Amino acid sequence: MLDGPRIAAVAALIGDPARANMLTLLMDGRSLTARELAEGGGIAAPTASGHLARLLEAGLVVVRRQGRHRYFRLSGPDVAETLEALMGLAQRTSPAPVRSGPREPALRQARICYDHLAGERGVALLEALRARGIVEGEEAIVPTRSGTAWLAEFGVDVERLARGRRPLCRACLDWSERRVHLGGALGAALLDLMIERNWLKREQGRVLRFTSAGRRAFESAFRAPGC
Amino acid sequence: MLDGPRIAAVAALIGDPARANMLTLLMDGRSLTARELAEGGGIAAPTASGHLARLLEAGLVVVRRQGRHRYFRLSGPDVAETLEALMGLAQRTSPAPVRSGPREPALRQARICYDHLAGERGVALLEALRARGIVEGEEAIVPTRSGTAWLAEFGVDVERLARGRRPLCRACLDWSERRVHLGGALGAALLDLMIERNWLKREQGRVLRFTSAGRRAFESAFRAPGC
DNA sequence: AGCATAGTTCGGCCGTAACCGAAGCATAGT
DNA sequence: ACTATGCTTCGGTTACGGCCGAACTATGCT
Numbered sequence: 332m333l334d335g336p337r338i339a340a341v342a343a344l345i346g347d348p349a350r351a352n353m354l355t356l357l358m359d360g361r362s363l364t365a366r367e368l369a370e371g372g373g374i375a376a377p378t379a380s381g382h383l384a385r386l387l388e389a390g391l392v393v394v395r396r397q398g399r400h401r402y403f404r405l406s407g408p409d410v411a412e413t414l415e416a417l418m419g420l421a422q423r424t425s426p427a428p429v430r431s432g433p434r435e436p437a438l439r440q441a442r443i444c445y446d447h448l449a450g451e452r453g454v455a456l457l458e459a460l461r462a463r464g465i466v467e468g469e470e471a472i473v474p475t476r477s478g479t480a481w482l483a484e485f486g487v488d489v490e491r492l493a494r495g496r497r498p499l500c501r502a503c504l505d506w507s508e509r510r511v512h513l514g515g516a517l518g519a520a521l522l523d524l525m526i527e528r529n530w531l532k533r534e535q536g537r538v539l540r541f542t543s544a545g546r547r548a549f550e551s552a553f554r555a556p557g558c
Numbered sequence: 559m560l561d562g563p564r565i566a567a568v569a570a571l572i573g574d575p576a577r578a579n580m581l582t583l584l585m586d587g588r589s590l591t592a593r594e595l596a597e598g599g600g601i602a603a604p605t606a607s608g609h610l611a612r613l614l615e616a617g618l619v620v621v622r623r624q625g626r627h628r629y630f631r632l633s634g635p636d637v638a639e640t641l642e643a644l645m646g647l648a649q650r651t652s653p654a655p656v657r658s659g660p661r662e663p664a665l666r667q668a669r670i671c672y673d674h675l676a677g678e679r680g681v682a683l684l685e686a687l688r689a690r691g692i693v694e695g696e697e698a699i700v701p702t703r704s705g706t707a708w709l710a711e712f713g714v715d716v717e718r719l720a721r722g723r724r725p726l727c728r729a730c731l732d733w734s735e736r737r738v739h740l741g742g743a744l745g746a747a748l749l750d751l752m753i754e755r756n757w758l759k760r761e762q763g764r765v766l767r768f769t770s771a772g773r774r775a776f777e778s779a780f781r782a783p784g785c
Numbered sequence: 786a787g788c789a790t791a792g793t794t795c796g797g798c799c800g801t802a803a804c805c806g807a808a809g810c811a812t813a814g815t
Numbered sequence: 816a817c818t819a820t821g822c823t824t825c826g827g828t829t830a831c832g833g834c835c836g837a838a839c840t841a842t843g844c845t
């Protein structure tokens with residue numbers, strides 16, 4: 332009758348600490364082996380195996396065999412987004428995380444959300460793209476005509492991306508900033524390029540750290556037009 | 559260390575069928591009594607009492623005493639949005655709901671998402687507002703100057719809404735349409751007006767049904783400019 | 786005052802599922 | 816062929832949490 336049970340099934344799956352740990356480990360879009368996930372989740376291999384089987388059956392993750400390893404990853408960006416939403420709720424409702432290690436600020440500043448840039452810099456990126464007229468729209472973001480040219484110059488073949496199955500642009504709500512940043516194929520492509528050019532590099536977990544040259548390049552590339 | 563456990567705590571809360579039922583009942587933004595929620599959740603009063611205490615403590619719902627009743631409602635739109643996100647996941651990952659009663663299509667067409675219009679008509683509404691230049695932006699939706707005037711004519715005092723604490727416009731992802739519709743204070747105000755003018759009325763649960771006059775009015779009011 | 790209704794607390798039952806150790810396959814390397 | 820490693824299946828233990836009936840408190844109605 333109600334769709335409560337269907338929601339509950341997914342939520343219960345995420346609602347186990349070990350599984351939630353494994354899923355958050357995958358939130359950066361990488362593929363991890365069962366063993367790595369077991370370790371990250373703080374459980375023994377057999378337990379993890381059972382958990383992964385359930386996540387797999389529910390379609391939250393997908394697997395790819397390679398040799399004697401099994402590489403798991405999230406089945407899509409929507410999974411990561413749902414996790415971010417839950418994180419936002421936890422953030423708002425729980426009094427306040429007492430622990431605020433050195434990792435926390437770095438996470439807020441720049442991190443991977445599945446496969447694109449999130450956090451303060453992610454929001455700034457989208458803001459700059461808007462200000463420079465490269466993309467437009469609030470909810471349904473699209474590149475402008477001149478923006479497409481600019482992106483080509485930058486190294487992104489928008490036409491090709493647009494032909495893919497994945498939406499070109501997605502507005503993804505940032506849980507730490509509470510504003511949207513750019514996801515979708517374009518968001519992923521931009522992050523790829525930035526990493527490739529050594530503007531920033533992945534650190535442990537989802538943290539991204541700008542190189543000093545990268546920070547300058549980022550600011551000059553995505554500077555508002557008038558300034 | 560990881561934020562898995564924090565996510566898990568919220569998700570586990572939603573992950574119980576009885577609690578999920580109660581939460582979905584509240585997704586239309588109404589306040590319901592403990593008894594109504596118990597009945598809706600298919601559980602006895604004492605059980606519901608315990609569940610509600612936990613939801614309350616976690617901050618997912620808030621309560622308001624009134625006489626001998628206790629009225630519960632969701633603590634904010636973000637809760638409803640998270641539930642929608644989970645619904646979207648359940649939708650995508652589970653093979654397909656075998657049961658597709660008469661309620662299902664109606665729900666897809668027009669429903670309440672916390673306090674604004676969602677479903678096919680909700681997406682159409684935002685699309686029309688964009689096409690007519692009343693609002694603009696993809697992720698960060700804002701009314702245009704001329705749009706503000708149009709809205710005033712329609713009966714919405716944008717200035718007043720903007721002064722409130724709540725964001726004026728929110729892009730809310732629609733789980734059935736997989737596109738965004740208009741939430742926030744403006745979305746809520748528009749739905750209020752439409753209900754007040756008998757364009758549509760609430761049916762059981764979250765279903766909204768247009769009156770025949772209402773459908774005509776909606777289409778004429780939110781028709782694309784050129785057509 | 787007395788009754789009815791809304792809600793909570795308590796106690797005890799029960800089922801599910803998380804967990805691990807040990808053993809069993811499968812793949813890779815030598 | 817043999818050994819090492821990655822992962823799964825099996826079996827059995829344990830604990831947590833959902834559930835209700837019964838008893839209790841609080842509010843409202845008459």
